[in-house]
Amino acid sequence: MxxxxxxxxxxxxxxxxxxxxxxxxxxxxxxxxxxxxxxxxxxxxxxxxxxxxxxxxxxxxxxxxxxxxxxxxxxxxxxxxxxxxxxxxxxxxxxxxxxxxxxxxxxxxxxxxxxxxxxxxxxxxxxxxxTPNQLTDGLEKSLGFLNKVHVPVHEIAMMMSIALRFIPILIEETDKIMKAQMARGADFDTGNLMQRARAMVPILVPLFISAFRRAADLAQAMEARCYHGGAGRTKLKPLxxxxxxxxxxxxxxxxxxxxxxxxxx
Amino acid sequence: MSIKAEGLTYIYQAGTAMESYAVRDISFETKDGEFIGLIGHTGSGKSTLIQQLNGLIKPTSGKIYYNGEDIHSEGYDMKRLRQRVGLVFQYPEYQLFETDVLTDVKFGPKNMGMSDIEAEEAAKRALKLVGIGEDFYKRSPFELSGGQKRRAAIAGVLAMDPEVLILDEPAAGLDPLGKTEILETIARLHRERNNTIIMVSHSMEDVAEYADRIMVLDDGKLVYFDSPKEVFRHYEELEKMGLSAPQITYLMGDLKKRGLQVDDSVGTVAEACREILRLWKEKEEKSAE
Amino acid sequence: MKIIDAVHVFFDYMRKDENDKIEEISPALSDMNLEIEKGSFVCVLGHNGSGKSTFAKMVNGLLLPREGSVYVADMDTADDELLIKIRETAGMVFQNPDNQIIGNIVEEDVAFGPENIGVPTAEIRDRVDEALEAVNMTKYKDRSPGKLSGGQKQRVAIAGVMAMKPECIILDEPTAMLDPKGRKDVIRTVRELNKRDGITIVLITHYMEEAVDADRVVVMDGGRVVMDGTPREIFSRVEELKALRLDVPQITELAYELRKAGMPVPCGILRKEELEEVIMELLFEGDKGSCDSTDTDGTEPDLGTDGTEPDLGTDRPEQDLDTDREDKSEGACQ
Structure with missing residues (x-):
């Protein structure tokens, strides 16, 4: 769905x-x-x-x-x-x-x-x-004036763009973890509210760990590709x-x- | 303890323009205590197929019988099925979530309704089977090495004492040492407990080493389901499907083409070695005469 | 000319508790020395924890040595001023294809590096097009990376590095998470970049087959280089490799087993075709003794003693597993 x-x-x-x-x-x-x-x-x-x-x-x-x-x-x-x-x-x-x-x-x-x-x-x-990148570019540029009042517009735009990139990956991952725990007999559909909330732990813990691991990996990959903030950056598709x-x-x-x-x- | 599939078909996004077949009209039956290798390139439908076998995905059409019972019939106990048909996902270490190894492995048995003591015993048995010693029981799963994590995760499924064990690329991403350990562990499980095993793998070499029969999927269809020898005989067709037989099989095939009387369907170093040495001995004897 | 030079490098990973006190120190590199020639294709092997990845990160300046130095094209990675230049010169491709693609569209991702170093727009365009062409991914330039296969994603990652016009690419197990087809594509791409564009390649891998075509194979263990030579030299030393818990390619292993069983097969056979010729010669056409391949004559007797050397692996705890397997194959051969 x-x-x-x-x-x-x-x-x-x-x-x-x-x-x-x-x-x-x-x-x-x-x-x-x-x-x-x-x-x-x-x-x-x-x-x-x-x-x-x-x-x-x-x-x-x-x-x-x-x-x-x-x-x-x-x-x-x-x-x-x-x-x-x-x-x-x-x-x-x-x-x-x-x-x-x-x-x-x-x-x-x-x-x-x-x-x-x-x-x-x-x-x-x-x-x-x-594309999400164009969208964030658009926002970054339209809201560029906020930079003057020390709003980190570039960083926010970069975060949005990365979030958009990883949402589908994390959704897929959630699906996988959920199935894996179901294969171990986990039950997400029955029980009262408390039990159901507890049943989420085996999904959320691995999901968070994976998200952190991915974040660390990504940060490293960005650094390896010379990322050092918005200063001095040029664009493939400048607006x-x-x-x-x-x-x-x-x-x-x-x-x-x-x-x-x-x-x- | 047999799984029987009849005309399994699964369609993604059925009824839309983007509908696509993940699995088409697959029928087979496993034998008791058999080691099956499941091969197919990415997107050939392997994952969909194995998830259907323990009821995680319901087929669009077709039937699955476990011990003669239709698993999608009214009132069938799905939880019980998942206990009997254990499924280890790819990179299973990513499901570990508890504070220590033992508690994590207990998760499955406890879900199956075992008491804490029973679950603990089951967990300890499973950890022993995969070769994780007592000194690791109270450690955080995240402190283990890659190979150990993987084995602990497999123990999480084994602890439910399944009759059939399905593993999706159990050796993926491990180094040679970790890989050998995992595969040897699985082979030992198979020997000692006589579980039926279905192992998904990309590596023909690994499958050739361990499997009694090989199931080859291509584009959602079951193309071969036969002994490794029979399957490797089709190494040229396998190549066309983007799969490759073991390097050894190619060598033997070429040798045969050049007129050597060798069996060109072998897939392991040991078999090939035996074949070539046989010819070598024959020749030695002849020249001695 | 050397492009990478690691001199007496030491590095430890430290685990700290909440109060920043050091709980555990695990050495990752201890006295690592390695020079890599410009334009060469070097394959680095070693099991997990042997220090391969740590070394890779050193070259890119993601980690700095505790002691010793790493130079990339004569630039010291410890010099902060040079860091961007170093990363431009020596690009890096990581294991997980999903976790290194930043852009939401293939070409935007490839542009990420050049954008960071302030390349003018028109030139970024050229570089992106060239880089995608070099990895044969041009027709996917408008796709979303999520829809690509693992092998394609890795090629996008390689293009991302290529767009920075590097002299050297370090690939840290780029094929570990790929299927055989993806693996082949990535390796072919890397080899092309080396042959056609003269890019120095440092390929870290677990797959021995990938090392067969390298100019040089370096084996690491315990944070230092323990074997170093051509693939033929390295894969002649089957026993040593096994003691280091590494595999050898199937073909090499078969040749080794045949020799152990008494057939005069030269050692260090890497390719199917070679073994095929040798076997045909021994079994079919010529007689014994016609084996005159010069490069193996010298090493063969050595290997004989090597093969019977008993104490190589005895101090290793996982030994029984290994001998188990060997017994099996030996038994099969007799």
Whole structure:
């Protein structure tokens, strides 16, 4: 199941979206998320959806792949939709036992669902088209001004990038350790809360030890490759705005204008 | 004590565009007390197969019988199966977690419901089997050498007294000394306790030395399941699968091609030595006449 | 010209308790001396704890000698100022492929080294492309390292070192965690770098087969060099190697067993083809005595006495295991 989460994974295809400057993608994603809360009209949502679809098409990521990513958050979606559906007061349409569904509830639930889906697709689109390294580069550069107030931006970005690299490795490792302990009769599914927490010890101890060992190894490997902090570092792919990035900003601005206008439609 | 597999198939991410077969339609039956070598390159489905054998992975289709009982039938005692079919994962030392060796080895038996005293006895027996002496019982597992850690981890499975022991590359990453010790320990276990053993290995040389029968997996399919001699006879096909027979087998194959009357299916130094010396003696005798 | 020079190097690992008091000292290197010629392919063998890895880390300046010095291209590793330059000159590849790849995309990982030493962007691009080409991984440059096989990951790690334009690469058991195919690919890559680009290679390994094609084999034990010579010289000394708890390649072992059983097989045979020729000659075509390979004539009688030397391994605790195996094979040969 863990493998199904597409947020945070990179999907390599060669598209304009992939080649955009990560700063553009970061800003656009932020603005897109904000725009979802600007509009209240169906036209607005249709327009946002169309924009999203267009970006997916341009990015050449299979639509199916993106939809599969939604599976992982289906429960979250279900809970928030039901809350809105059943708990919004207003004009009653029908009743399911003690639960009553109102016109307003239906409307907010629907909007909520659409917003959430857009939100998830929008942000996963960013991670699918941007390598974690570019993303951290983008953040490092966008937040570079914080350096002046002594925030170690480079170090934080490096840590994020390494974390992203090791998350899949550690997930796989957890799976392996869990199975190995199950082969020794460990039981993770029964017992009360206390027992279950105790049952985690045989997983967590080896996992921590392994994580520390990997950290030590990695630190050594980085040192061996002349890493000595952010000072004097150059980049294989330095961030530089190209014409396409300005065009993208322009398009995003246009999109925002339309979204704002739809408020009054 | 036999494992019987019928049409085992496992598909990753079934029903999606990324679906892929890990194991396809594998059927076999093990014999009592047999030493089986399981060979296949990375991604050939070895790991998936062995995890199916003790119920850690449920096959997409197909059946597994242990002693004639379907292990995925209603109400089958999975815990009991895992006790009887012990599985030692690759790099098993990475599962050690207790503060001392003895307590760690007791983990399995205790999970199987043994009392503390029983578990301790089982653990001590297992540690003795793998050659870890009493002075190590109270040491932290993390203070042991690589080879010792590995043996302690194997003891963790042995302590459950399994009838079948499956080991996934037990010698991986060890130095020659550690490797020989582990393999000799396994061979001795096999001799002394007559366990059925399934050993996954990349090394044809090791498998040739110890196995009664060799199972060769390629791309999820069971290609050969036969005595080492019969399997090594196909050394050219093995090569195509990205596997190689022992160096010795190639030598013997070439010698045969050049007209020497040697058995080209041997895989160990001792066998090859015997074959060549036989011819040498014959020739000596002839020239003496 | 020598690229690496270790002079009377001593090093200890120390274990300290909570109060920083030394609990245990275990010597890792004691009076290690080793010179490595520029452009050579040197294989370092030795069991765990023999000091091989410690030595590797010394060359890269990751560890510093307690006593003695290590020079890389005449630069003293103890000189802090030179450290970056030393690491650029002598790159290092480690055992675990997962724990040395930093980047989330292959080419970004390869760029990591040059980025650290401040190579201009355009040049990094060239270096990365060249390095990936050199290890034959160009078509994977946009992949995520997690999706590669172990052998491919190790080749990426080698490319990462190559991108720093090193003169020397030290590989610390790079194949220990790989399958046979990955192992072959890595070794082939390393050999190519040595032959084609003249990179000095120091390959630390447990797999004796990998040592067969080296220019020189160095065997370590107890923190110092105990054997040093061409593969043929080293693998002629089967008994000594066994006493050091090391294997010999199967072919060499067969040749040795045959000789022990009385066949006039020259010693130090390394390759299948050689043994094949020898056997064909002895059994088929010529008569006895036609064996005129000059390089082995001198060593053969030596070996005879070596082979029967009884006290070589007696003080070793794990001896019975060894003799067990030997008895078996001896028995089989008679």
């Amino acid at each position: 863990i493998r199904d989460i597409t947020i945070g994974q990179y999907y390599p295809t060669d598209s304009v979206i992939h080649r955009l400057d990560p700063r553009v993608k970061l800003a656009s994603t932020m603005l897109f998320l904000i725009s979802l809360f600007l509009t209240e009209s169906i036209v607005g949502y249709v327009f946002a959806g169309a924009a999203l679809l267009a970006v997916i098409r341009i990015s050449r990521i299979p639509f199916k792949y993106i939809v599969r990513g939604l599976k992982a958050v289906v429960i979250l979606l279900f809970i928030s939709v039901s809350f809105n559906l059943f708990l919004t007061p207003g004009e009653e349409i029908f009743r399911l036992g003690f639960l009553k569904v109102t016109r307003e509830g239906l409307r907010t639930a629907l909007y909520m669902a659409v917003r959430l889906i857009y939100l998830i697709i929008g942000s996963s689109l960013m991670t699918l088209t941007t 530089r705005y190209e014409r396409r990035d300005y065009i993208a900003y322009l398009l995003v601005a246009l999109y925002l204008v339309v979204m704002v206008v739809t408020r009054w439609l």
